[in-house]
Amino acid sequence: MTLRLFSTLGREARPFSTVVPGTVRMYVCGVTPYDVTHLGHAFSYVQFDTLRRYLLSIGYDVKYVQNVTDIDDDMIMVSKRQGGRPIPEIRDENLALLQHDLDRLNVLRPSANPFATGHIPQIIETTAKLIEGGFAYEVDGDVFFEVSKFERYGALNGVGPEELASRENPESKREHKKRGPLDFLLWQVTEPGEPSWESPWGPGRPGWSIECTAMSVAHLGEQIDIHGGGRDLVYPHHENEIAQAECVTGRSPFCGFWMHNGMVQLDGVKMSKSLGNLVLARDLMKQVEPDHLRLYLLSTHYRADADYREGALEAVTARFGRLRSAVVAEAPALPGPGAELVRGGFASAMDDDFNVPLALESLDQAATRILAGSAHDGEQLALAAALATLGFRFAGAAGPAA
Numbered sequence: 001m002t003l004r005l006f007s008t009l010g011r012e013a014r015p016f017s018t019v020v021p022g023t024v025r026m027y028v029c030g031v032t033p034y035d036v037t038h039l040g041h042a043f044s045y046v047q048f049d050t051l052r053r054y055l056l057s058i059g060y061d062v063k064y065v066q067n068v069t070d071i072d073d074d075m076i077m078v079s080k081r082q083g084g085r086p087i088p089e090i091r092d093e094n095l096a097l098l099q100h101d102l103d104r105l106n107v108l109r110p111s112a113n114p115f116a117t118g119h120i121p122q123i124i125e126t127t128a129k130l131i132e133g134g135f136a137y138e139v140d141g142d143v144f145f146e147v148s149k150f151e152r153y154g155a156l157n158g159v160g161p162e163e164l165a166s167r168e169n170p171e172s173k174r175e176h177k178k179r180g181p182l183d184f185l186l187w188q189v190t191e192p193g194e195p196s197w198e199s200p201w202g203p204g205r206p207g208w209s210i211e212c213t214a215m216s217v218a219h220l221g222e223q224i225d226i227h228g229g230g231r232d233l234v235y236p237h238h239e240n241e242i243a244q245a246e247c248v249t250g251r252s253p254f255c256g257f258w259m260h261n262g263m264v265q266l267d268g269v270k271m272s273k274s275l276g277n278l279v280l281a282r283d284l285m286k287q288v289e290p291d292h293l294r295l296y297l298l299s300t301h302y303r304a305d306a307d308y309r310e311g312a313l314e315a316v317t318a319r320f321g322r323l324r325s326a327v328v329a330e331a332p333a334l335p336g337p338g339a340e341l342v343r344g345g346f347a348s349a350m351d352d353d354f355n356v357p358l359a360l361e362s363l364d365q366a367a368t369r370i371l372a373g374s375a376h377d378g379e380q381l382a383l384a385a386a387l388a389t390l391g392f393r394f395a396g397a398a399g400p401a402a
Helices: 039-057 073-081 087-104 116-132 161-165 208-220 231-249 290-298 314-328 338-350 356-372 379-389
Strands: 004-007 012-015 023-028 061-066 136-139 142-145 184-189 204-206 224-230 255-261 264-266 306-308
Touching: 004 255, 023 039, 023 208, 039 061, 039 087, 039 224, 039 255, 039 264, 039 290, 039 379, 061 208, 073 087, 116 136, 116 142, 116 184, 116 204, 116 208, 116 231, 142 231, 161 231, 184 208, 184 231, 204 208, 208 224, 208 231, 224 231, 231 255, 290 314, 290 356, 314 356, 314 379, 338 356, 338 379, 356 379
Parallel strands: 023 061, 023 224, 224 255, 264 306
Antiparallel strands: 004 012, 136 142, 142 184, 184 204
């Protein structure tokens, strides 16, 4: 079976293909490090880490870029709230905590981890090109993307501009200056005391979406294969990215496969910093081993919402013990016909829109046979290899710096 992945653009699963044969250019939206990270971040990054590992296992060369949004309204707000504490200090403190958590969860380090503040020249250049192309306009130091100039705006969400205009839009600012309701800032005038950079339009700072477009093009080129992120980014962030990238480069599609993970809920309510209902991965790893938490996170399909409730970790305890015991069991670790049985079930599930929960069911059945002494030669070796592909340390998976 050929790998098929669901793309939010078009809302269908299609055979996976890449711009450059054998190479995957993958961009996953990173954090805005103004506060602690939570289980929702861990869910997203473990899922995309596992996809990356699977692509590597089937022979692709993967370049994986994950950005850091280190200048935006939230970063400025927290800095002011903390008495003018420098934003780089806040950023570095929270990134260190995130990296420690992800390292423990055995998430591979990105090929590149660019900061928005490190790409101001590219952001300014991209904005200038959009103005030159007639896709953006400047008003008193603010630069807006003119959505009406991009006919395909709304395609990622599967709706027209009228429907999008009725939705909540965190990028909707300075309405009195805009030509159209969906126009969004590429460059903005800053308030006194806020970080700013010189530009052709005066001192200011970037808008939100332009940062990812500039960083993606800088590190991966004008067209990419996979763009990942949470489902909450489909509008406006990723819709805006498509418009910016395709208008500035003249190339379409900007991205072949848009992959969006579901949200993590706490007792049925979306987990978020604004609601204060956060469960932290580092706290859960005080209760269970990191591999145990990784198994819990991979037990939900990446496109589905995970609902964390009391006893959720305990629900996968038996499976975790079975899988680990089967890998280390004193059984003849011999090659044989059983390997194809395990590999076939695993690959069939993974190739069906990256269905890790189904793959785990297949591996759990193999583990049961191994522990019962009824497995065929080759099953134990194949089980260990498959679990390593899913990133489990107990099965010999490569570590974060691999």
